[in-house]
Amino acid sequence: MRSWPPETPAADNAVNLEKALALAKAASAEKSVKQAPAEEAPVTPAEAPPLETYDPWARLNRFTYRFNARFDEAIFLPVANGYRRLPSPLRAGVHNFFANLAEADSVINYTLQGRLGRGVRSLGRFVINSTIGIGGLFDVAEKLRLPKAPTGFGTTLAKWGMHPGPYLVIPLYGPSTLREGIGLAGDYGASYGINLADLYRGDQSWGLGVLNAVDQRANIDFRYYASGSPFEYDTIRFLYVRKLLIQDSSLRPPKTRDSDVPAGK
Amino acid sequence: MKQRLVALALATLLVSPVVASDPTPITPPPAPGPPTGLADLAALRATVFGTPPQDMAPLPDKVPLIEMDLALPWARPVPAVFWFDRRLRVWLSAQKTPAPLAIVISGTGGDGNTAKLSILRAVLYGAGYHVLTMPSPTFPGFIVSASSTGVAGDLLQDGHDLYAGLQVIISHLPRKVQITDIDILGYSLGGAHAAVVKSIDAAEHKLNIHRALMINPPVSLFASVGRLDKLYAITLGLGDAGIERFYQKLYAELANLYRASERVQLDEDFLLGAAASILRTDAEFSAAIALTFRIALVNMFFAGDLYSGSGVVVDPQHPPKVGDSLEETIRILRGKPFSEYFMRVLAPYYLRRRPQLTEDSLIAENRLDVIGDALRDDADYYAQTNRDDLILDEPELVWLQNTLGPRIAVYDHGGHLGNLGDRQQVSDMLAMLSGRWMESAK
Numbered sequence: 001m002r003s004w005p006p007e008t009p010a011a012d013n014a015v016n017l018e019k020a021l022a023l024a025k026a027a028s029a030e031k032s033v034k035q036a037p038a039e040e041a042p043v044t045p046a047e048a049p050p051l052e053t054y055d056p057w058a059r060l061n062r063f064t065y066r067f068n069a070r071f072d073e074a075i076f077l078p079v080a081n082g083y084r085r086l087p088s089p090l091r092a093g094v095h096n097f098f099a100n101l102a103e104a105d106s107v108i109n110y111t112l113q114g115r116l117g118r119g120v121r122s123l124g125r126f127v128i129n130s131t132i133g134i135g136g137l138f139d140v141a142e143k144l145r146l147p148k149a150p151t152g153f154g155t156t157l158a159k160w161g162m163h164p165g166p167y168l169v170i171p172l173y174g175p176s177t178l179r180e181g182i183g184l185a186g187d188y189g190a191s192y193g194i195n196l197a198d199l200y201r202g203d204q205s206w207g208l209g210v211l212n213a214v215d216q217r218a219n220i221d222f223r224y225y226a227s228g229s230p231f232e233y234d235t236i237r238f239l240y241v242r243k244l245l246i247q248d249s250s251l252r253p254p255k256t257r258d259s260d261v262p263a264g265k
Numbered sequence: 266m267k268q269r270l271v272a273l274a275l276a277t278l279l280v281s282p283v284v285a286s287d288p289t290p291i292t293p294p295p296a297p298g299p300p301t302g303l304a305d306l307a308a309l310r311a312t313v314f315g316t317p318p319q320d321m322a323p324l325p326d327k328v329p330l331i332e333m334d335l336a337l338p339w340a341r342p343v344p345a346v347f348w349f350d351r352r353l354r355v356w357l358s359a360q361k362t363p364a365p366l367a368i369v370i371s372g373t374g375g376d377g378n379t380a381k382l383s384i385l386r387a388v389l390y391g392a393g394y395h396v397l398t399m400p401s402p403t404f405p406g407f408i409v410s411a412s413s414t415g416v417a418g419d420l421l422q423d424g425h426d427l428y429a430g431l432q433v434i435i436s437h438l439p440r441k442v443q444i445t446d447i448d449i450l451g452y453s454l455g456g457a458h459a460a461v462v463k464s465i466d467a468a469e470h471k472l473n474i475h476r477a478l479m480i481n482p483p484v485s486l487f488a489s490v491g492r493l494d495k496l497y498a499i500t501l502g503l504g505d506a507g508i509e510r511f512y513q514k515l516y517a518e519l520a521n522l523y524r525a526s527e528r529v530q531l532d533e534d535f536l537l538g539a540a541a542s543i544l545r546t547d548a549e550f551s552a553a554i555a556l557t558f559r560i561a562l563v564n565m566f567f568a569g570d571l572y573s574g575s576g577v578v579v580d581p582q583h584p585p586k587v588g589d590s591l592e593e594t595i596r597i598l599r600g601k602p603f604s605e606y607f608m609r610v611l612a613p614y615y616l617r618r619r620p621q622l623t624e625d626s627l628i629a630e631n632r633l634d635v636i637g638d639a640l641r642d643d644a645d646y647y648a649q650t651n652r653d654d655l656i657l658d659e660p661e662l663v664w665l666q667n668t669l670g671p672r673i674a675v676y677d678h679g680g681h682l683g684n685l686g687d688r689q690q691v692s693d694m695l696a697m698l699s700g701r702w703m704e705s706a707k
Contacts, residue, residue, distance in 0.1 A: 001439070002332045009324035009387035043520040045513035062588045069349065149529040225349035228376060228406035229564045230585075231595055242516065243531050250524040 005084045043249060053241050055167040064169040065233050069224035071172060072217075080217040093137040095219065098212050100129045100136025102150055104194055105187050109151045113159040113251075121146055153190070154183020158248045167237055175240040308653035309550035311683025314541075316384075320684075322691035324384075325391040331357045337411050337433055344571055345586045350409035355434055358386055358396040363443035365475075367394040367698065368431065370462075371401040372453030372682075374561020381452055384686040392695050395442055397434065401455055402426055403561065408568045415572025416614045417565050418606070420486055420631045424461030431462070432471050448476045448698050452682055453656070456482030457633060460646055464636040467643070478697050479648040480690075481682050484661035486631040487607065490558075492656060494602040497555035500548050505600070511552055518543045554655075554681075562606065563598045569610040577601075577609050633665075640668045647672045647697040649690060651679035671703065 055061065083091070103126035110119030125141040125148070133140040142148065157179050158164075165178030176184070192200045199208055225232060334352040343351050355377045367389045371379055377400040386396045400407045402423035408415055411430045414422060438444075451459035456479030463477035483489035501507040522539045523531055544553055567578065574581035578594050585591060612624050633640065640646045648669055650657065657665075665673055674693045676684060684690050696702040 002334075004330040004332060006327040006329045007383065007387070008327055009383065010326045043517045043524075045510070045517045048513040048516035051509065051512060058590055059588050062590075066348075066587060151529065226376060226378075228350055228400075228404055228409075230346040230405070230567065231563070231591055234592060234595060246516070246520045246523050247531055249520050 002078075002081075004081065049242070049245050053167055053237050054165075055237065057166060057168065061167060061169040061237075062233055064171055065236075067171060068169065068174055072224050076172075076213075076217055077223070080214055083214050083218045091215070091218070094211065094215050096129070096133070096139045097136045098215060099139070099148060099150070100126060100133070101191070101196060101199065103129075104196060105153075105190050106149070106151050108190055109153055109156045109187075112153075112156045113151070118149060118151070121149070122151075152183050153186030154180040155247075155251065156186075157183055159251045161252070164241065164244050164248070167241060175236055177241065177244065180244070305653060306547050306550070307678060308651075308655060308680035308683070309547060309554065310680075311678065312655065312680035313544060313550050313553055314683070316684055316687045316690075320687045321384075322388055322686060322688045323391070324387040328358050328387050328390045331359065331439070333357060333434065333437065335410075335433060335437060337430060339413060339429070340410055341415065341572075343409055344584055346571075346584070346589075346591070347405065347409045347568070348587060350406045353410040353430060353434075354400070354406055356382075356386075356398045357438065357442070358390045359439065359442045360390075360393065360395050361441075363445050364393055364395050365446035365448060366435075366442075366444045367396050368447065368449040368459075368474075369396060369398045370427065370449070370451030370455035370458045371399065371404065372451070372455050373401055373403050373558065374564065375455070376400045376404050376406060381682065381685055385450070385452070388686065388691050388694070389698075394448075394698075395444065397438075399427065399431070399434075399455075402458065403454065403565050405564045405568050408565070408572070412572075414614070416569040416611060418486075418569070418611050418631075419615060419627075420457060420461055421635065422615075424458055424465055427458055428462050428465045428469075428471075435472065447472055447474045448478070449474050450478035450480065450694075450698065451482075452480040452685065454483060454486070456480050456648070457486065460633065460636055460640065463646070464639045467639065476645045476647065476698055476700065478694060479646075479650075480685065480694070481650050481654055481656070482633065482648060482665075483656050484633050484664055485628075487603075487628050488658070488661070489656040490603040492658075493555055493558045494604060496551050496655075497559055497602065500552040500555055503600070508599070515543060559599065562601075562603055563595065566598050566601060566606045566610065567594065569606065569614070573610055573614040575610045575613060577605075633668075637668060641670075644672065644703065647702065649674045649676070649693060649697075651676045651681070651684065653678055654681050656681055672697070 103122050106122040107119050107126065110116070110122055125146050128141040128144065128146070129136045129139060132138075139148070162179050164180065168176045168178050168181050170176045170181055170184075173184070195201050199205060227235070229235070332354060333356070334354050336352050340351075369382055369385050369389070371377060371382055375382070377398045382398040386398055389396045402408070402412060403417045407426075407430075408417050412423075412426050413429070414426075417423060435444075449459045449463055450456070460477050460479050460482070463474045466472050466474045501511055519536075519539055522542065523535065526535060528535055544550055569575070570577045571579045571584060578597050579585065585594070608624075612627055615627055616622050616624070646669065648665060650662070650665065650673065652662070652675055654662075662675070666675065674697075676689065678684070679687075679690075693702070696705060
């Protein structure tokens with residue numbers, strides 16, 4: 001028997017109204033897609049990636065998925081649920097703190113991607129939140145209309161034209177691809193190299209790493225095998241890679257119709 | 266060859282957050298599209314988007330939640346591919362003081378914690394009930410941990426399995442939970458299960474269930490399912506081409522919306538807005554509804570085939586092991602309608618067990634008529650449904666009205682469960698469960 005933090009249906013219901021507004025915006029966004037200038041050719045159905053996902057390491061991945069599910073059920077999720085019972089201002093502080101640390105990585109990667117405006121914005125956020133936001137505990141920049149927009153080395157590689165590569169389930173972490181895995185390693189390497197306030201190399205680095213992981217897990221509303229389905233691995237793989245491809249498609253400069261590469265290349 | 270079910274998954278991606286928990290008050294203008302002839306656009310839209318937030322009944326601020334995972338004594342050996350479904354998982358929201366218990370049963374393929382169950386749980390908890398939410402007997406987790414057959418879909422057998430499971434669960438409730446009375450309800454197929462469980466209890470008296478309420482129940486299980494099969498065939502076709510086209514269209518629309526939104530992350534909020542602007546026509550709503558049902562069927566078909574040894578997609582001599590690819594299995598199952606499950610798995614299994622049975626008598630047993638006398642004569646059965654519910658036809662609705670008399674509320678609009686949680690539905694539901702309904706009718 002496991003006791004969960006209480007559900008808050010009244011609050012969820014209020015959030016629905018906000019979501020409805022976002023939805024209205026999305027609907028108008030769609031109209032602007034239709035009016036987009038000709039050189040920004042929209043994605044056509046024929047350009048959708050094939051239904052198959054490139055997964056040459058499927059056997060290993062399936063075992064890793066099962067390992068992750070068991071680890072999550074036995075350790076990760078119970079810890080995250082305990083964490084969720086802490087007062088929400090405290091959790092928000094922890095979340096903001098780690099998000100602020102990650103801004104350094106965003107600055108580097110936006111620069112590498114050649115998106116200097118966004119890089120400057122991340123830098124601005126970092127400076128504001130580290131000072132007025134007391135070491136990143138408060139996201140003051142958000143209130144100044146500088147919303148969080150994190151990026152990483154995986155996205156940089158995508159911007160440079162690298163394809164996602166084979167599907168890869170990373171132990172303890174979850175769904176990824178080879179490119180995103182390299183991206184994660186790159187991001188960690190950069191953080192380790194910069195070693196802000198000695199947080200990544202000092203004695204406290206392990207504790208902080210665990211806290212970061214717990215904070216991330218507590219913010220993901222996913223339960224392994226809640227579907228009850230033996231096809232969950234396949235479903236998650238499909239959704240994850242499709243999501244990545246859609247995100248990638250907005251990074252590359254829009255193609256013109258006649259220079260299209262034949263499908264499958 | 267690989268990954269053809271993925272199209273279904275994209276539909277899940279699109280549909281599930283919406284169907285699940287995030288109804289919207291925005292009603293985009295009806296777009297032209299070929300009508301399916303099975304339901305009108307308003308009914309389909311309500312079915313997909315659910316009750317808009319401004320029409321929802323007030324919900325309590327906080328609802329406590331306990332998860333119970335039980336190993337049932339009669340559980341069969343767990344096949345390797347179902348290693349995670351060993352225990353029956355149910356959810357309890359308990360009052361601190363003595364209170365009546367409301368048992369709520371999920372619809373086809375649903376677990377014990379669906380978004381629709383969350384709405385019902387919140388409303389019932391707010392009205393002072395202990396609330397126990399149960400998976401559908403067609404949910405893989407139930408089939409593996411609690412079914413006595415492994416072949417889901419037979420109304421009476423599934424009702425008996427539910428009844429047996431409920432007895433174990435109730436005996437394992439935390440001791441501080443004091444129950445003054447027991448009522449049972451369910452939505453969609455779960456509504457029919459709730460009524461059947463009460464009728465079984467009326468003979469066996471193990472739980473002493475007081476009132477039963479069916480919310481948007483089917484009358485003939487297989488006729489209702491046949492309508493969903495038909496919806497699928499009309500909107501997505503029988504082969505792979507239709508589903509591939511649907512997937513490509515959804516993918517392109519999502520990619521374009523995402524590009525225009527200039528978001529950094531493709532998150533749930535984005536999908537929510539996207540779903541509202543992508544799903545607009547009669548055919549698109551119908552496809553989404555049909556796909557949602559087909560996804561549930563794929564799981565049920567696979568489990569039934571595996572347990573019964575029918576050999577449709579699972580080789581009975583060499584069942585799949587952990588780590589084995591299931592891609593080919595998914596690809597085949599995705600194309601199979603319920604009628605094929607009935608003809609190749611369900612009917613052969615039950616005909617083998619009960620030689621006096623025929624396919625026609627099995628179909629007849631899977632109508633609410635099997636408990637028709639109880640529904641007619643016992644004043645503790647109630648129902649709520651909608652005139653435009655796509656799982657019912659006119660004669661079936663008339664049958665429900667004639668059988669239940671004043672104990673059914675029929676609303677003009679809402680499609681299938683599209684008004685679950687709205688003020689009228691909730692106040693009527695609470696009146697029925699508390700016995701106030703007939704007084705106010707007088």
